[in-house]
Amino acid sequence: MSRSFLLVGPAAFIVLLLTLPAVADQRNIHAGMDPDTHREIDTAMQIALETHLSGRSRQWSSAKSNYSGRLTPVRTWRGRSGHFCRAFVEIVRLPSGVERNGRARACRNDAGIWVRI
Numbered sequence: 001m002s003r004s005f006l007l008v009g010p011a012a013f014i015v016l017l018l019t020l021p022a023v024a025d026q027r028n029i030h031a032g033m034d035p036d037t038h039r040e041i042d043t044a045m046q047i048a049l050e051t052h053l054s055g056r057s058r059q060w061s062s063a064k065s066n067y068s069g070r071l072t073p074v075r076t077w078r079g080r081s082g083h084f085c086r087a088f089v090e091i092v093r094l095p096s097g098v099e100r101n102g103r104a105r106a107c108r109n110d111a112g113i114w115v116r117i
Contacts, residue, residue: 029092029102037062041092044071049086049106049114066095083108085117 030038040062048058048071061068069092079085085107092100106114 029090029100033067034065037065037067040067041069041071041090044069045088045106045116046114049073049088068093079107081107083110086114 030041033041040060044058044060048056052058052073054073054075057070057072059068059070069090071088071090073086073088075087077085085105087103087105090102090104092102094100104116106116109115
């Protein structure tokens with residue numbers, strides 16, 4: 001006898017993200033972006049990883065370059081150093097409307113700043 005179930009809300013989003021095929025690494029997803037856009041992404045990453053529960057997205061946009069996107073934390077753990085680490089999914093919308101998807105991880109450093117690993 002098989003059982004089926006339906007997930008809704010943040011849990012369903014996390015399951016969906018974890019079942020996606022491997023996607024572009026972070027160097028490719030950010031290719032061609034100007035320094036201001038990189039700062040927008042880093043600010044969004046700091047906020048998302050520090051304050052958002054897994055499955056809750058943080059949106060960002062750069063009016064200057066017309067890039068936008070969102071970061072969604074999906075998992076949290078303690079690294080070997082004892083600092084918290086988080087896995088997250090990132091979607092970047094290019095000015096052309098094309099979306100790039102990527103997965104990444106970051107850990108807090110000794111100063112409490114999230115750094116991609």
